Amino acid sequence: MRPMSVDPNRPRAARIYDHYLGGRHNFAVDRAVAARALALIPDLPRIARANRAFLHRAVRYAASRGVRQFLDIGSGIPTEGNVHEVVPSAKVVYVDVDPTAVVHARQILAGDPSTVVVQADLHDAEQILGDPQAKALLDFTRPVCLLLVAVLHFVPDTPELRAALRTYRDALAPGSLIVLSHATGEVGDLADLYTRAGTPMVLRDRGELAGLLEGWDLVEPGVVHGPAWHPDEPVADPEAYATLAAVAVRP
Numbered sequence: 722m723r724p725m726s727v728d729p730n731r732p733r734a735a736r737i738y739d740h741y742l743g744g745r746h747n748f749a750v751d752r753a754v755a756a757r758a759l760a761l762i763p764d765l766p767r768i769a770r771a772n773r774a775f776l777h778r779a780v781r782y783a784a785s786r787g788v789r790q791f792l793d794i795g796s797g798i799p800t801e802g803n804v805h806e807v808v809p810s811a812k813v814v815y816v817d818v819d820p821t822a823v824v825h826a827r828q829i830l831a832g833d834p835s836t837v838v839v840q841a842d843l844h845d846a847e848q849i850l851g852d853p854q855a856k857a858l859l860d861f862t863r864p865v866c867l868l869l870v871a872v873l874h875f876v877p878d879t880p881e882l883r884a885a886l887r888t889y890r891d892a893l894a895p896g897s898l899i900v901l902s903h904a905t906g907e908v909g910d911l912a913d914l915y916t917r918a919g920t921p922m923v924l925r926d927r928g929e930l931a932g933l934l935e936g937w938d939l940v941e942p943g944v945v946h947g948p949a950w951h952p953d954e955p956v957a958d959p960e961a962y963a964t965l966a967a968v969a970v971r972p
Contacts, residue, residue: 795872
């Protein structure tokens, strides 16, 4: 795939999300979209932080099963609490299609031998799995945790997506994990805004999200609202966070 260039005049989901998390790696056009989004859903920063907290819990869960290798696709712009910080002994391949995310990730992680940053699209599974740096860092004969956190709601349900997901599943060793989080229908107005801004957003329900996990065994409690997945402490009204989450194991 031909690398994309940084375009400061086109909003990108990764940079908008960075703004929600209080990051500084975004442009005026991203902040403009974020402002309109916040007018629709003022709780977006809280939702984004809750999603990041789910990522941390899922990564710790993977580590508790002995998994120390992570393939984070749609990793976005590095902010506090990335995978390699949650599990310092981990080896992590960060992948994103957004060149801004890739540039900043490579700057921040430069010199860290336990991380690699790859620019690629989620659909390009063979390119990602065959990347020389990724293959040098990760041992695909051993379990890997595949992270698809807050990314699939930007990917339409097409034969290409299904083929890519099968390729990842088939390439990973038994005992590998997949971690998903996904926006729900409660943010329909937000999806319309993102689509008008040139970043189409696709909303899925529990059944549709579970359907993307064909060939994987769901970890209890299955597909639930993000804050309800193995919470560190009880969360009131998890449905208010408008995010579904799931973890599954490769049999």
